[in-house]
Amino acid sequence: MIQAEVGRSERERIRQRNKDRARRLRNAGRWAGGPIPFGYRPVDNPEGAGKILEIVPEEAQAIRKAAEEILAGDTLGKVARRMNHAGVKPRRAAMWSRVTLSRVLTGDHIVGRITVNGRLARDAEGNILAPFAPILTVGQLTALRATLGKGKPPVRTGRAPAHLLSGLLTCHSCDRTLSASSRKTGRFYRCYTRGSGGICERPVVVSASAIEPYVEKRYLAAVGHMPMYKERTVVSGLEELAAVEEEIKATLADMATSATADTFKRLQDLQARQAELSARDTDKRTELIPTGQTMAEHWKEAMVEDRRTLLAEAIDELIVYPGRQGQRIFTDDRLVLIWAENEDEDLDEDQEAALDATLAPVVAEPAQEIPEDLAPFLEAARRLQADGVDVASLLAPE
Numbered sequence: 001m002i003q004a005e006v007g008r009s010e011r012e013r014i015r016q017r018n019k020d021r022a023r024r025l026r027n028a029g030r031w032a033g034g035p036i037p038f039g040y041r042p043v044d045n046p047e048g049a050g051k052i053l054e055i056v057p058e059e060a061q062a063i064r065k066a067a068e069e070i071l072a073g074d075t076l077g078k079v080a081r082r083m084n085h086a087g088v089k090p091r092r093a094a095m096w097s098r099v100t101l102s103r104v105l106t107g108d109h110i111v112g113r114i115t116v117n118g119r120l121a122r123d124a125e126g127n128i129l130a131p132f133a134p135i136l137t138v139g140q141l142t143a144l145r146a147t148l149g150k151g152k153p154p155v156r157t158g159r160a161p162a163h164l165l166s167g168l169l170t171c172h173s174c175d176r177t178l179s180a181s182s183r184k185t186g187r188f189y190r191c192y193t194r195g196s197g198g199i200c201e202r203p204v205v206v207s208a209s210a211i212e213p214y215v216e217k218r219y220l221a222a223v224g225h226m227p228m229y230k231e232r233t234v235v236s237g238l239e240e241l242a243a244v245e246e247e248i249k250a251t252l253a254d255m256a257t258s259a260t261a262d263t264f265k266r267l268q269d270l271q272a273r274q275a276e277l278s279a280r281d282t283d284k285r286t287e288l289i290p291t292g293q294t295m296a297e298h299w300k301e302a303m304v305e306d307r308r309t310l311l312a313e314a315i316d317e318l319i320v321y322p323g324r325q326g327q328r329i330f331t332d333d334r335l336v337l338i339w340a341e342n343e344d345e346d347l348d349e350d351q352e353a354a355l356d357a358t359l360a361p362v363v364a365e366p367a368q369e370i371p372e373d374l375a376p377f378l379e380a381a382r383r384l385q386a387d388g389v390d391v392a393s394l395l396a397p398e
């Protein structure tokens with residue numbers, strides 16, 4: 001009994017010693033062991049004993065890309081799927097999930113900070129230590145935490161569309177969206193209007209393996225050569241607010257142990273500054289930046305879900321007509337593709353005038369082509385005219 005008690009207190013002492021050692025190492029900017037945060041790897045400390053954390057460039061790039069996508073409005077689920085598609089592996093799981101990704105993007109280590117027992121490590125003066133190279137800015141971290149809600153479980157978002165043309169094809173006959181279906185004989189898009197009790201005169205069904213490559217070919221022929229841009233949300237003005245909030249937390253912690261007039265005054269000042277900064281507009285703007293890739297190169301690497309989004313943005317309508325040869329066989333004439341209107345929102349007056357001038361002759365030009373159904377009449381009129389009949393007077397109203 002006594003032996004067990006001694007053993008326990010000895011273990012307790014060793015544990016405490018290890019904890020202290022970890023704290024000292026962390027304060028000195030050295031890596032104290034434990035799970036290695038994604039984006040970093042431990043390397044020998046160039047300035048002495050022990051290890052420090054160094055950025056893994058490919059992982060840091062994946063984190064920055066994911067952060068930009070989240071701040072631009074993509075869901076955690078979508079960004080996680082994109083990382084899995086790109087073959088980026090998380091630390092201790094086979095695949096990225098919303099939870100693992102959220103943890104990486106909102107953790108303190110991502111800005112080079114370390115936590116000891118859940119609290120930010122600080123130096124003797126109480127300043128937050130950030131001994132390792134940051135992957136994101138404090139502003140980005142603050143914005144990500146606001147977007148993802150630190151501590152809250154991520155919201156479950158809808159399942160990823162599994163088919164390239166899910167929701168994009170419509171039935172010529174009833175104007176409803178075709179649904180994807182998988183059978184032993186392959187994948188199909190079909191009109192289910194009748195199946196759900198609606199009226200469709202001639203429901204269509206088309207083989208996915210034929211219509212998908214066709215739409216892809218048309219899309220890439222139209223935009224494949226164009227440069228690919230991506231949206232990047234730039235956050236600034238949040239750094240100071242984040243710093244002030246950290247300081248308020250620290251001051252409150254100080255007050256819990258030793259409340260003095262000084263700490264109280266400090267807290268008041270900080271809270272006033274916090275209110276001032278919160279009221280100010282933070283600068284969060286989106287800019288388009290070239291990725292250096294063409295649309296075709298981007299398409300090649302993109303997952304089905306993102307390809308589908310690209311198509312949805314570029315195309316207004318994809319109307320499927322019934323097949324002549326076989327119900328399900330796709331031929332080019334079965335599809336009417338209507339491109340989305342390209343809105344030239346950013347044209348100034350001069351540019352618009354120039355555009356009008358370019359279009360004017362085209363618009364003014366009378367149609368040279370004779371509508372098919374009028375051709376027989378014109379042919380008859382020409383024959384009458386050749387026989388000496390005044391066709392114009394025959395047609396004139398009385």
Ligand SMILES: [Zn+2]
Binds near residue numbers: 174176192202203
């Ligand atoms: Zn239909």
